[in-house]
Amino acid sequence: MTRTFTIEKDGFPDLPHLMLATLKALRHLGGSASIHELDETVIELEGVTEEEQSYTMPNDDRQKLNYYLAWARTFLKRGEALENSARGIWALTATGETLSSLEHMQAIHKRVNQEERDRAREKRQAAAAKKAKHKKQATNASLPEATLDDALPEEDIKESWTATLLDVLKAMDPSAFERLSQRLLREAGFVKVEVRGKTGDGGIDGVGVLRVNLVSFQIYFQCKRYKGSVSSKEIRDFRGALQGRADKGLFITTGTFTSQASEEATRDGAIAIDLIDGDRLCELLKTYELGVKTTMIEHVDVNAEWFQGL
Incomplete structure (x- = not known):
């Protein structure tokens, strides 16, 4: 080609x-x-x-x-x-x-x-x-x-604030980043969110339950402070740790995912893994106001013609 x-x-x-x-x-x-x-x-x-x-x-x-x-x-x-x-x-x-x-x-x-x-x-x-x-x-x-x-x-x-935020996230202690991920999942509607820490559990950092109407899903997650790209191999390794445990996984990173990693995450016949890269993580932290605050600037227009008509 x-x-x-x-x-x-x-x-x-x-x-x-x-x-x-x-x-x-x-x-x-x-x-x-x-x-x-x-x-x-x-x-x-x-x-x-x-x-x-x-x-x-x-x-x-x-x-x-x-x-x-x-x-x-x-x-x-x-x-x-x-x-x-x-x-x-x-x-x-x-x-x-x-x-x-x-x-x-x-x-x-x-x-x-x-x-x-x-x-x-x-x-x-x-x-x-x-x-x-x-x-x-x-x-x-x-x-x-x-x-x-x-x-x-x-x-x-226009989005330079995300670069500042990502620098902060990448400088966090790994355990603190895991707690941040735990808080974010709770804000997003997960319950029973547990951080496993360094247990050697095949790359799994925690587990939580997501309730959707009358149905609940147990979801294992991995959260990593990456500076580069997450490869397809790392997605396969994470999926291997999920076998026999869950129907779904969640991978959170401050970095990015390669195109092949994204394809691997949704491969037919395999456990589906949702991906949250650095940009989406920043948007979620902004949405739930976790360490990020949006300041609205008031703009006032004066209509001089209105006063002239008095």
Whole structure:
């Protein structure tokens, strides 16, 4: 199979190729998709291996492939080829429907990069003017251009609080993280939630009972502070510990799951395992207000015409 792009542990992928792969995946999905669906489809169509999915950025724990796919979407959006809704659904635009070649992607990439350079220059000029206005000592040192290495794509800037929260979670003591998972499950409606601790119980960290109307399900869970990706092998190992004990499992992690791990979790004929990755964990903690508080900002509009009519 011919790959549209390559991704390596060291070095950086070519963004126009990732942009082209993103468009192909979106067309395969019918023209619209969530970020998760889109990333999973790129991985499937391109045959990205679990090892490649595990590569992280040089200075943090963000998965390299997901990071650059986010940038690919950002460039395509600025090139008016994609649009996204408040609910995180990405869709092809009328312009995007007409784009299908690497040359198209390279043209968008070049134009957006030039716009970014122009914007950076304007910021430098505005900063210099402000310094001159306040009679501060000027500096001849030029500011560095913004690069992908020290920036975030638009969609990640909006959700930067999750990165802060994940850093906190990853720094927690393992036993404290297990207690947090226990509290979260209780808030979500589980009863009789028990944390097993380090009992050597085949990777099982705890068990709880979920009541749905007149039916109750005993669910074993595993909660791990991962910095990288959970592989399909780890899902199989967890399932092996569930054999003969439960009809369902739950795997909670601060990291991510590879595409193969997600497939393994719902494999036909095997015990189903629900997956909660770092992003979903953050959203759940936000929903149940566990260490996360949302502050609503009041916006007041004054209608001057109303007063004139008195």
